[in-house]
Amino acid sequence: MVRRYGGAAPADWGLEVPGVITELPDGQRATALTFDACGGPGGNGYDAALIDFLRAHAVPATLFLNARWIDANPDAFDQLAADPLFEIGNHGTVHRPLSVTGRSAYGIAGTRDVGEAYDEVAGNAQKLAGLLGRPPRLFRSGTAHYDDVATKVVADLGERVVGFSVNGDGGATLSAAEVRREVAAAPAGAIVIGHLNHPGGGTAPGVAAAVPGMLAAGRRFVRLSDVL
DSSP, rough: HHHHTTTOOOOOOEESSEEEOBBBOTOOOOOOOOEEEEOSTTTOOOOHHHHHHHHHHTTOEEEEHHHHHHHHHHHHHHHHHHHHHHHEEOOSSSSSOOOOOOOOOOOOOOOOOHHHHHHHHHHHHHHHHHSSSSSSEEEEEEGGGTTTTTHHHHTTOOOOOESSSSSSSSSTTHHHHHHEEEEETTOTTTTTEEEEEEETHHHHHHHHHHHHHHHHHHOOOHHHHHHO
């Protein structure tokens, strides 16, 4: 991988670059709820209230789990992985923006070169493959920032890069009322990002306030692999 891309200079950086899926395919009248578990200091919590709500309403979701969060929550991971309502995606090994030049996002330093980008993806992919019995199909980096060379590394590792079109909880910083507003306004075809590692925040009550009305209006929710 280093031989293939080591001399390539990225032309794009950010949330929406070539190779990043930010919406469901054209014609899909569904919405995909996705939740990240970032892990590490301050990020190893488990929002059981959010998961319990999704289960109670049979709402599927895609969960992007970081290696550090998995290590800190082995029992919760096993339960989530065994539940067909959810699918598990790769959220990286140490939750870094995916770059080949060290670009940072939100104060988090990105991977510095192709080798580090490879390790950030492949390290957690190997962990997930061992735990799930199959490799993950989907990847979202820490902060969901990428350059267009790093996304090629992910593709060559057999995973699809997922971004988002609706920021449902502002990186787990929004109040319940703000989360309700953002999620309820998500159009059909949207990929909504939230977080499942901050219990006590606004994500669970905001989602719980938004989703019943969406269901009553006929909105369908899907896991990403159901439509990609």
